[in-house]
Amino acid sequence: MIKIKRLTVITALLLEFGGVSSLLQAQNIQTKNSAVISNDSSLVHSKLPAEWNLQNCIDYALQNNIQIRKDRITAASSEVDLKKAKAALFPDLTFSTSHDLVNRPYQESSSYVSGSEVLSSTSKTTYSGSFGLNASYTLFNGGKRSKTIKQNYLDKQISDLGVNESENEIKESITKIYVQILYAAESVTINSSTLKVSQAEYNRGEELFKAGSLAKADVAQLKSEVSSNKYELVTSQATLANYELQLKQLLELDGEEKMNLYIPTLNTDNVLLPLPNKADVYLAALAERPEIQSGKLNIKASKLGISIAKAAYAPTISLSGGVGTTTASGSDYSYAQQMKNSLRNTIGLSLSLPIFDNRSNKSAVEKAQLSYQTSQLDLLDDQKTLYKTIESLWLDANSAQQQFAAADEKLKSTQTSYDLVSEQFNLGMKNTVDLLTEKNNLLQAKQEQLQAKYMAILNIQLLKFYRGEKISL
Numbered sequence: 001m002i003k004i005k006r007l008t009v010i011t012a013l014l015l016e017f018g019g020v021s022s023l024l025q026a027q028n029i030q031t032k033n034s035a036v037i038s039n040d041s042s043l044v045h046s047k048l049p050a051e052w053n054l055q056n057c058i059d060y061a062l063q064n065n066i067q068i069r070k071d072r073i074t075a076a077s078s079e080v081d082l083k084k085a086k087a088a089l090f091p092d093l094t095f096s097t098s099h100d101l102v103n104r105p106y107q108e109s110s111s112y113v114s115g116s117e118v119l120s121s122t123s124k125t126t127y128s129g130s131f132g133l134n135a136s137y138t139l140f141n142g143g144k145r146s147k148t149i150k151q152n153y154l155d156k157q158i159s160d161l162g163v164n165e166s167e168n169e170i171k172e173s174i175t176k177i178y179v180q181i182l183y184a185a186e187s188v189t190i191n192s193s194t195l196k197v198s199q200a201e202y203n204r205g206e207e208l209f210k211a212g213s214l215a216k217a218d219v220a221q222l223k224s225e226v227s228s229n230k231y232e233l234v235t236s237q238a239t240l241a242n243y244e245l246q247l248k249q250l251l252e253l254d255g256e257e258k259m260n261l262y263i264p265t266l267n268t269d270n271v272l273l274p275l276p277n278k279a280d281v282y283l284a285a286l287a288e289r290p291e292i293q294s295g296k297l298n299i300k301a302s303k304l305g306i307s308i309a310k311a312a313y314a315p316t317i318s319l320s321g322g323v324g325t326t327t328a329s330g331s332d333y334s335y336a337q338q339m340k341n342s343l344r345n346t347i348g349l350s351l352s353l354p355i356f357d358n359r360s361n362k363s364a365v366e367k368a369q370l371s372y373q374t375s376q377l378d379l380l381d382d383q384k385t386l387y388k389t390i391e392s393l394w395l396d397a398n399s400a401q402q403q404f405a406a407a408d409e410k411l412k413s414t415q416t417s418y419d420l421v422s423e424q425f426n427l428g429m430k431n432t433v434d435l436l437t438e439k440n441n442l443l444q445a446k447q448e449q450l451q452a453k454y455m456a457i458l459n460i461q462l463l464k465f466y467r468g469e470k471i472s473l
Helices: 002-015 021-027 054-064 066-087 144-210 216-250 278-288 290-313 335-341 360-426 432-466
Strands: 092-103 110-114 117-121 125-140 316-328 344-352
Touching: 054 066, 054 144, 054 216, 066 144, 144 216, 144 290, 144 360, 144 432, 216 432, 278 360, 278 432, 290 360, 316 335, 360 432
Parallel strands: none
Antiparallel strands: 092 125, 110 117, 125 316, 316 344
16 A cells, blocks of 8 residues: 555656646745734734824724735635645545444344355344545646646735735825824814904904994904804814714724824925826836736636636546455454454546536636636726826826915915904904905915815825835824
């Protein structure tokens, strides 16, 4: 039997697996997402940071976001499939045993066969048992096993890239929400400052009214402006709270969880950074983005699928062998002697050649070819989508920078005009209509500058991210 097993392995290597050994060594290299996730550790949230900046949010989400954790489990499952495909290279071995008790209550004597003996017994109850150790091995099946290993290895890489893709998506989502929070927080500051100015103007209007320099209707307008600014402040605070809630949901935090958000000071230098060349960003993204790499691997896996489907046309050669024995009651020999006398060795070689399979193999090949064509189109679609995304980010960033520059100039002139009218109002030289008009113009200019500022910052950071750089605020 030992010689037979050695002959089996040598024959298999000659027939099918001459080029597989180097592949199997490469397949043993573990990627960063290949470890099977512990149920206990995967369900426990990481320690909450004292202050939430953008990087803390991203790091926490990468550990605790449910979708990413599910994708890691999928990657672990694909590694199990790879191990299963590798195990198919080895023979299988099974042990079987059966034991029977037969009772014949109305029969005086009985005869039965046990192994090589014909036994007779006057006992109404007889026993027989069998023991067997069997092995089988597929010597050749058209290279299906080696190609399946290669395909499962590609599937494992694709699953790992799927985790990376989910991580990129969560990074983008958190960055967008975080920038919106910065925008909303600064909007709250502006509205709060505007309310204080309106309150001061109203107090000054009351003084002018008492001095007889301002009509009661003008004072009522100033009071109405205070109420309007309070409403705008409350609205901006609600918007900020809503963005914070969205961030908590991405981080898988309870909505009631307290978050001490870090609000960085972003100035003109952060807004007017030089934009990278669109073509450079696109070429870098083609080389780095996991969705593109996954698409390329999908094409290879689909091409292997065609070869695997065609392997069904090839004959299958299998080798089998076994050892068995039997025992029974009623024999003149002891059980040990029976097992020795009944010992048998078997070896067999089988050949299976498909002739007619109701078009099953042909259909499988055609479907594999269609899957290959689909994977090629999927990659082309991903590449076009990536270019559209980068082009849109670049155009939005460029437009926002120009808008910011224009809005900054407008804000300076509007601030100067408002300061002049406010001073004249305090001296009783301007009415409330002029004052409120200038103040609303100033508020609008601040909001326009604020919107352009954070639109430019967001798109610049995303362009850096698509180029393979780290997002930083």
